Amino acid sequence: MNKIKKAAFGVLIAGLAFGFSAFTTIKKRSVYYYYQINNPYGAPNSPSGYAYYSGDRCEPGGNLCSSQWDIGTNTPPATDGQSLPSTGVTFQSGSVINGHFE
Amino acid sequence: MQITLNKQPGLHISAKTREIIVDITVYLFIILFMYTAASKILTVKAFASTLAKSPLIGSYNMIVAYAVPIIEIIISIVLxxxxxxxxxxxxxxxxxxxxxxxxxxxVLSGSKLPCHCGGVISTMTWQQHIWFNLGFVALAIIGLTISRKKK
Structure with missing residues (x-):
């Protein structure tokens, strides 16, 4: 492979990697981290007790700090402390972060 | 009695194989950097808030949150x-x-570890991240060593 072909292939690889990453990240835009602030011993997939916070608010210790929820067509959370809607939301399995809300 | 010492030949890798190894190394780095840079840029607020919790970065979190993906893209372009x-x-x-x-x-300082890893390869633990990174460090060393021998 000559140098021009190598560079062209490099551009292709770079574009595909960037595009794939952007696609998978944007696809997850209706998925948000919600923090369990009221019911740390409850089932992680039960929507009660969860609230939205924009930053990373977990601290070590405990089994349920936050998990990801797909809020579907619900309005995206705009402010910290907003509760997870009780309907139209889907728990994302394997997304539980251990710890506890700060 | 005469003893003949035969010099053991080193591991012989043909020039073509070396070139292929260096090419693969370079493409793997391009994939890694472009993939992670896109993810960091598109979730820059979450990435910055995770960095803000780090004792080493703290209030420089916004600068670092933008600088890291930009550096990764620049390196990819150079590669x-x-x-x-x-x-x-x-x-x-x-x-x-x-x-x-x-x-x-x-990990070693016992600092409070932020729970989320900036959304990038986020399923890995911090320890797994170290091993993953060490793999790429080794890959870079191999690539550089081989490309040096090419001449």
Missing amino acids: IFPLVRKVGLYASLLLMTAFTAYLSYM
């Missing part, structure tokens, strides 16, 4: 061009070493 890819490999080695040193410091 694309065969004439300067060696410079890109050195930069990749430096960046991966810096990432590994930061992760190792965070």
